[in-house]
Structure formats: structure tokens, C-alpha cells
Amino acid sequence: MTRKKVKLAFIENNTARKSAYNKRKKSLVKKVDELTALCGIDACAIIYGPYDAQPEIWPSPSGVQEVLSKFMTVPEVEQSRKMMNQESFLKQRISKSEKQLQKQRRDNREKETTMHMFRCLNAGNIVQNSMSVGDLNDLSWMIDHNLRAIGRRMESDDRENIIHQSPPPPPPPTAPNNNEIAMMGHGHAGMAMNNNDLIQSQMFMDMGMNGYE
Amino acid sequence: MTRKKVKLAFIENNTARKSAYNKRKKSLVKKVDELTALCGIDACAIIYGPYDAQPEIWPSPSGVQEVLSKFMTVPEVEQSRKMMNQESFLKQRISKSEKQLQKQRRDNREKETTMHMFRCLNAGNIVQNSMSVGDLNDLSWMIDHNLRAIGRRMESDDRENIIHQSPPPPPPPTAPNNNEIAMMGHGHAGMAMNNNDLIQSQMFMDMGMNGYE
DNA sequence: GATACTATGTATAACTA
DNA sequence: TTAGTTATACATAGTAT
Numbered sequence: 183m184t185r186k187k188v189k190l191a192f193i194e195n196n197t198a199r200k201s202a203y204n205k206r207k208k209s210l211v212k213k214v215d216e217l218t219a220l221c222g223i224d225a226c227a228i229i230y231g232p233y234d235a236q237p238e239i240w241p242s243p244s245g246v247q248e249v250l251s252k253f254m255t256v257p258e259v260e261q262s263r264k265m266m267n268q269e270s271f272l273k274q275r276i277s278k279s280e281k282q283l284q285k286q287r288r289d290n291r292e293k294e295t296t297m298h299m300f301r302c303l304n305a306g307n308i309v310q311n312s313m314s315v316g317d318l319n320d321l322s323w324m325i326d327h328n329l330r331a332i333g334r335r336m337e338s339d340d341r342e343n344i345i346h347q348s349p350p351p352p353p354p355p356t357a358p359n360n361n362e363i364a365m366m367g368h369g370h371a372g373m374a375m376n377n378n379d380l381i382q383s384q385m386f387m388d389m390g391m392n393g394y395e
Numbered sequence: 396m397t398r399k400k401v402k403l404a405f406i407e408n409n410t411a412r413k414s415a416y417n418k419r420k421k422s423l424v425k426k427v428d429e430l431t432a433l434c435g436i437d438a439c440a441i442i443y444g445p446y447d448a449q450p451e452i453w454p455s456p457s458g459v460q461e462v463l464s465k466f467m468t469v470p471e472v473e474q475s476r477k478m479m480n481q482e483s484f485l486k487q488r489i490s491k492s493e494k495q496l497q498k499q500r501r502d503n504r505e506k507e508t509t510m511h512m513f514r515c516l517n518a519g520n521i522v523q524n525s526m527s528v529g530d531l532n533d534l535s536w537m538i539d540h541n542l543r544a545i546g547r548r549m550e551s552d553d554r555e556n557i558i559h560q561s562p563p564p565p566p567p568p569t570a571p572n573n574n575e576i577a578m579m580g581h582g583h584a585g586m587a588m589n590n591n592d593l594i595q596s597q598m599f600m601d602m603g604m605n606g607y608e
Numbered sequence: 609g610a611t612a613c614t615a616t617g618t619a620t621a622a623c624t625a
Numbered sequence: 626t627t628a629g630t631t632a633t634a635c636a637t638a639g640t641a642t
Contacts, residue, residue: 187616187617187618190429190432190433191432191433192432192433192434192435193433193434197609198638198639199433199434199435200609201609201610201637201638201639202433202434202637202638203430203433203434203436205636205637205638206426206429206430206433206434206636206637207430209426209635209636209637210423210426210427210430211484212484212636213419213422213423213426213619214423214440215484216403216419217416217419217420217423217442219403219404219405220403220404220405220406220412220415220416220419221405221406221412221415221416221419221445222405222412222445223416223442223443223444223445224442224443224450225440225441225442225443226440226441227427227438227439227440227441228438228439228440228462228463228466229430229436229437229438230436230437230438230462230465231436232434232435232436237437237462237465237466239466240484241484246466249441249443249450250441250463252443252450253441253450253452253459399621399634400633400634400635410626411621411622414620414621414622414627415620415621417627418619418620418621419619419620422618422619422620425619426636
């Protein structure tokens with residue numbers, strides 16, 4: 183039951199293709215109907231089915247003619263101006279996919295960094311050899327980020343501020359590759375590098391992580 | 396978050412309408428693209444947006460022209476033959492809604508009858524005044540139905556046949572308003588009208604109900 | 609081959625930033 | 626406003642009848 187996520191290719195099996203055609207044509211027409219009704223616009227559809235010489239059309243021959251005549255009177259150059267052609271359509275899809283991929287990479291990066299962080303906290307120090315400069319930047323950014331979250335959490339809970347006096351938190355940076363922020367992060371990370379602080383930090387970070395996003 | 400089940404009417408709010416238009420147009424084009432790819436057919440869409448004089452078209456001006464020229468060369472009478480016009484479209488939707496309504500009514504009827512049945516079983520007899528002839532027919536059909544299910548169940552479980560020797564069960568009737576079946580049902584219902592049988596029946600009916608459909 | 613069902617993928621209304 | 630997110634309604638591939 184809908185195992186495949188849509189293999190966008192010609193369906194070889196005749197029965198399956200006809201079935202898909204009928205179902206999809208029907209819902210396509212429904213969509214056009216809804217679009218015209220909801221938004222009060224004109225639209226028409228012409229579909230050349232494989233099973234008849236005549237196309238299926240919507241909403242009616244006269245309706246189609248009306249829309250077409252509007253379209254035909256426009257010079258071809260002008261017609262192209264607003265069109266959504268296959269090329270731009272494809273570009274949009276590619277762009278969207280790339281965006282999703284980047285988001286995925288960011289998420290993965292964040293998870294890895296979190297893992298690093300807790301590994302370091304458990305070990306009680308940073309094993310410098312195991313991390314690149316980039317890793318360290320990410321790690322320090324994340325620790326800084328968490329510390330700020332902790333500060334906000336403690337303020338909002340009206341508790342005593344144990345670690346340091348937080349200023350009213352500025353909006354957190356959205357990317358770890360901002361150098362200034364990364365350096366600030368390094369400072370904080372350095373602050374936490376004795377064991378007592380680490381244990382405290384871990385406890386509060388757990389709190390912070392839960393409350394954060 | 397999609398609270399309303401789609402109110403098929405013009406969206407008054409300008410922002411919401413434009414938003415809906417853009418989203419729906421996009422996915423509509425996607426659907427056309429998928430339909431042509433999956434089924435290897437020709438199709439085009441022309442949409443007159445409210446925000447521009449030129450319509451948005453798909454897949455391309457030349458593609459549209461090609462599809463249109465095919466369409467235009469066909470006499471208008473022939474054009475209508477295969478068309479899915481608004482009237483037939485609407486008729487289809489009404490027909491579907493009526494079918495759903497009927498199914499709903501059947502389900503309700505079945506639930507009511509089941510309720511009746513257990514009420515009678517608990518009381519130990521049928522309070523004749525509380526039920527119409529139709530109710531009694533339904534009730535007897537259902538009891539007959541259940542008894543047959545019980546028989547099948549007992550046979551398949553290779554148990555002793557307590558109530559009566561069931562013949563190999565014929566395919567069950569699909570509607571309670573078949574007179575012959577209803578009369579058979581009455582007979583069975585009559586069989587069950589002493590208290591001991593009723594208690595036994597209730598036990599087995601519970602089994603039957605669980606195993607049935 | 610049409611119809612019905614159901615589990616799953618997709619579209620999208622409302623919301624947030 | 627346009628873009629991104631989320632929860633819910635809708636579409637539909639595979640299956641059974």
C-alpha cells in the first residue's frame with residue numbers, strides 16, 4: 183500500500199498505469215475545480231488520455247474555448263513571460279531538494295557535535311587529537327549556546343544564578359561558522375574544563391537541552 | 396492546521412486566498428507533471444491567476460499550442476463527447492456522497508439491531524411492542540447470521556456442534572430485506588426464545604461477533 | 609476490469625518567524 | 626510579505642473482492 187515514495191517514471195504495467203491514470207485524472211479535475219472555486223479564478227485542463235482520440239477537458243468546451251481565446255490573443259513572447267515551464271519547474275524541485283539536503287546535513291552536524299560534547303564531559307577533558315578545528319568551533323558554539331539557554335532557563339525559573347551572571351540573552355546565532363561567536367564559545371568551553379564545573383554543567387545542560395527547542 | 400474539512404467556497408480573506416492560490420497552483424502543476432510522466436500522456440493546464448493579466452501555463456507555450464491545436468481541429472460536437480463537464484462532475488460527487496450516506500445508514504441500522512438483540516437477550520424475551528416488523532426482520536436476520544457464523548466457527552475449531560447440525564454455510568446474504576432469508580431468520584430467532592438457549596446463544600454470539608468481519 | 613479497502617505518502621490550512 | 630513548520634485532511638498504490 184503505497185510502498186514507494188513515487189517513482190516518477192512511466193508505469194510499465196498496463197493495468198496499473200490505467201488505474202493510476204483514472205484515479206489521478208479524477209483528482210486532478212477535482213483540484214482544478216477547487217482552485218477555481220476557492221480563489222475565484224479561471225482555469226482549464228486538457229488531458230489526452232491514452233484510451234481515446236478526444237482529450238478530456240474541463241470545465242466545458244465553451245469554458246475551455248473562452249480561456250483559450252484569451253490565451254491565443256496574447257503574443258507568444260508575452261505568453262512566455264509568466265509561464266511555469268518545465269525548466270523552471272525542474273529547477274525549483276532541485277533547489278528544494280538541495281535545501282532539504284543542507285538542512286539534513288546541519289541536523290547531522292548538530293547531533294555529532296552533541297555526541298562530542300557529552301563524550302568530552304564524560305572523559306573530563308577534550309582529547310584534542312580527535313577533533314578538527316571545525317569540530318572544536320562547533321563544539322564551543324554548542325556549549326555556549328547551551329550555557330545561554332541555561333541562563334535563560336534559570337532566570338525564567340527565578341532561581342539563583344550559579345555559573346555566571348547572564349545578560350538578557352541576545353537572539354542566538356543561527357550558524358556555527360560565525361567566527362566571533364565561535365571564539366566566544368571557545369572561552370566558555372575553556373571555562374568548563376575542570377571536573378567540578380563539568381559535572382555541574384552536565385546536569386544543567388540536561389535541563390537546558392530538554393527545554394531547548 | 397487544516398481544521399476545516401474544505402469549505403468549497405470563495406475564500407474571502409485576501410491573504411489566505413492568495414496563499415492558497417499559490418500553494419494549490421504549484422501542486423496542481425506538479426500533479427499534471429506527474430500524470431504525464433507516469434502515464435505517458437499529453438496534458439496542459441492554463442490558469443488565469445488574479446494577480447496577472449497573463450495566465451500561467453504548463454508545460455510550455457509550444458507544448459500548450461500543440462495540445463490545443465489537436466483540440467481545436469476537432470468539431471465542437473465531438474469535443475463534448477468525452478468531456479468531463481461540470482454537470483457530470485457534480486453528479487459524480489453527489490452520487491458518491493449518497494453512496495456514503497447509505498453505507499452510514501446501513502452501519503447505523505446494524506448497530507441498532509445489535510443493540511436490540513442484546514437487549515432482548517438480557518430481558519430473556521422480545522418485547523414485541525417496542526419493535527416494528529422491519530426491526531424484527533433485521534433482528535432475526537442478524538441472529539440467523541450470527542448463528543451461521545457460530546456454526547462455521549465451531550466446525551473450523553473442530554468442536555462438538557451443540558445447537559444444531561449446520562450444513563456447509565452458503566454465502567451469507569448481503570441485505571436484510573430479502574424476504575426468504577428474513578423468514579428463515581424468524582425461525583431461528585424463535586428457536587432461541589427460551590432462557591437456557593438464550594444464555595448459550597449469548598455466549599456463542601460473543602464469539603461469533605468477534606470472529607465476524 | 610471495476611469497486612472497495614487500507615496503509616501510507618502527499619497536500620495544505622493554520623500558524624510562526 | 627514571503628518562507629518555514631506542523632498537524633490534519635486528502636490522494637493513492639497495492640490489494641482483495
